[in-house]
Amino acid sequence: MKSTIHGTTQLCTFALDNLLLGLDVKRVQEVLRNQSMTHVPLASPVVHGLINLRGQIVLAIDLAYCLGLDPRPRNHETMLVVIRSDEGAASLVVDGIRDIVQVQSDAFEQPPETLQGRGREFIKGAYKLPKQLLLVLEPESILDFVRQHGSSVSLVSEDPD
Amino acid sequence: MDNFVQEFLVETREYVEQIDQDLLALERDITSRDVLGRIFRNFHSIKGCAQFLGFPKLGGVSHAGESLLSKLRDGHLQVTPEIITGMLAVTDATRVMLEAIGSTGKDGDDEFTSLITKIHLLEIGKTGVMSPESAAPSIPNVDVPVVESIPQTEVLEKPDLVPDSPVAQSQVTPEPSIVDESPVQPNLKPADEVQKSAARPAPMMAAPADSTIRVDVGLLDRLMTLVGELVLARNQIIQCASTSNREAPALQNATQRLDSITTDLQEGMMKTRMQPIRNVWNSVPRVVRDLCQLTGKKVRIVMEGEATELDKTVLEAIKDPITHMVRNSVDHGVEMPERRLELGKPEEGVLIMRAWHEGGQVNIELADDGQGIDPERVKRKAIERGILRADQASRMTDREAVGLIFRPGFSTAETLSMISGRGVGMDVVKSSIESIGGSVDVMSDLGHGSTMKLRIPLTLAILKALIIVAEEERYAIPQVNLVEIIRLEGVAAGSQIELLHGVNVYRYRGKLLPMVNLNRALGLEQGATCQIDTPHENSIINIVVLQADRTLFGLVVDKIVDPQEIVVRPLAKALRGIEPLAGATIMGDGRVALILDVFGLARLTNVLTDKIRQSDSESIDDSRPRIRLAEAIADMEQDEQRQSLLVMRATDGSRHAIPLEQVRRIEAIQSSEVEYRNGFGLANYRGTILHLVDPVQLLSKLGSGHFAPTILDPGLDTDNTSPSIHVVVCREEKQPVGLVFDGVVDIIRERIKATGKPRLAGSECSAIVGGHLTDILDIEKVLQVADEQFRDQSSGLLRGANS
Known part of the structure; x- marks a missing residue:
């Protein structure tokens, strides 16, 4: 993960509301659109649904909900970023895919201390692009969070821990 | 051939292979204790199995090998090439005997005495025993006695005859002349090749063991997943083909073929994972034997349906639970021999294990004829352990109490014995069985034994399911x-x-x-x-x-x-x-x-x-007793049970009760839908004709001895106050019969106390149910009378028609 912070890194970027988010391209397996989504009843809102990715059943995570934005509605036209994880693949629901961006490590800055709560876990930091900040996500913490809380319906919007 | 022996052959061949490889590895690195240990263990296994299955000669040879190895292992001897040679000779002799066992069922006539003597000499540190060229990594001259003793076919397996095409080789008719030149070739083949050739079974041996291969389960799992994918892809193709152009017969044909091939493949794949339950049960006799030695009990095991097949993963999942339940039965269930004699039971306890397929599931039953489970003791223990409150216990039926053994933290053993109570409780058994989609149930007959019943799915990978x-x-x-x-x-x-x-x-x-x-x-x-x-x-x-x-x-x-x-x-x-x-x-x-x-x-x-619930009131009747033990238990339960009764209001306003288990269904039929033919009331019931019988009329006439053919009063039809009648369908097969009532009063569950002589001749008795005098109907009797009347009626009609 360090390599993404020092030197040059390629980030796969995508949009969610007016945020520009990025993930290390090495973690991104592919990008999907318009997958038929199976709703998982009784799951936490963080679980958007399940998709069939060439015979593999893959979890779709509502990234907006993770970041404290409004959860994407179920019939939302889904755009998915499939990420590799130890437990097979998982996917993040996003609004739209943007470019692959090459970033310099000196443009990176950690989030300020004023950012607290869950957002701090999920956002590794920001690259200062000329026009906008590019927030780099920490996929492991997102997956951990989903693993721990995916089954609990009554999920408080902000983790007390 | 005995299954045990077959398995023994397969396994021992593998051991011998492994030993050969390891001996050679040991020769390269004489300090490797791991390899030495493995050789020792493998020899030990061969010896143990051989002696157990009654192959004394094989046992003797492997024993000699084992004791030589133990000297090496304990450091009393150094590994020398000569020792390796000696050991390889032992493995060769083992192979010869395995072939003999494979073809004749006996381990041959040769005692291999000279080999055993040589091994003994090696063991006490003599050198030069095996051969002058003892450094040779393969079977040298000295080995000749061994070779001589080998049946001729085996001779062909000597190293000099290892050609590129071993199959063709093995078909050559043996020639005695080969023996002379065979054992030592100056230019020895590489060791592994030698060993390969030696490992090859004798020619003509269509050894049953060779028709099977061992496959990595991981690979099977992957294949299974792929077949699953294929099934899905097939389904998609079928869907596409059925909606696409009908004018493309080639596509339709190909789809059909794909369909049938996939189905076959899937079935075949499933079969590769199926194994008989014997594989799990085989360990039971040993467990029981050990337990008996420890406790001084005597237990005989009876197994039925050992060939019942289950998916490997399922089999693995039930292994520990079954072992645990067997332990429990022997430790807690079966009494000491003296005690059994006092009780008038045979000295030897019996543990019956059964398995059978039923509706896509496998049932497994473990029954013992021991002391059973004492519900009072179970309750006491449960209260002591804080699982149960005293007031709950007093309300509990015996059956529910026995079920308490599945609660976490429960143990009946007064003192923790050596055998049971070692971590795994019945709650773990229950949860592990449930985790694979099975269920476990216990029935006990105090003083006469207990029965554990498991229901387990055949496989975990593919499931029959209803899509909703x-x-x-x-x-x-x-x-x-x-x-x-x-x-x-x-x-x-x-x-x-x-x-x-x-x-x-x-x-x-x-x-x-x-x-x-x-x-x-x-x-x-x-x-x-x-x-x-x-x-x-x-x-x-x-x-x-x-x-x-x-x-x-x-x-x-x-x-x-x-x-x-x-x-x-x-x-x-x-x-x-x-x-x-x-x-x-x-x-x-x-x-x-x-x-x-x-x-x-x-x-x-x-x-x-x-919370404990009255599960018996909701239980469905699936516990078809399989054995006398279970029957006795079931009978006992029946006695205890309060009766469930359906209380109906009859057409004359009186109350009648019908045992609920005799009620197939209650139907509301519009009076207008009832048709009358020759005095019979008939109604359409699920496409068949339902004969309607008014029990009041039927039975009162029976009581008076008058058999009038008025089965159902057509006057009912004109009674506009009840647009529909309630019909209790009592029998669905043969000729369906429905008893006509005015309405349903209640379903009750009570212990019925007969209060007087039956008011009607066809009722079992009268009783006060819920404050009302109620006739408990004897359905058997009612149906019998109804049948007689139908017969009389129709024969009467026939007579009428004839005259």
């Missing part, structure tokens, strides 16, 4: 939990689904079936989970009757699609905490569907709760 729809989303319900599907239409549905203080119930075969609204249970719709919307004109209610544990409940779903075979996929870790979901699958159209966990759903909706 809730809120536009498909779900799969495992077929094993499915009992029946009921469809109610229109307003009539409303009369059959009743509200019981806020929860909906359905009268299912005379018993109240709790209803669960799937949409609400899954949070797809707001509202109480046990309520459904009031049915209206156009409503259709689909009830899937499900069974969880021994409890039945009705799941109301939006739509029922069809039964399908689905490939089970585990859920992502994130979703494993959601109780009513068991897994996921991919449907023919490529969409993901979730598999419902009926147990989880029942727990979530409080159909099943942790």
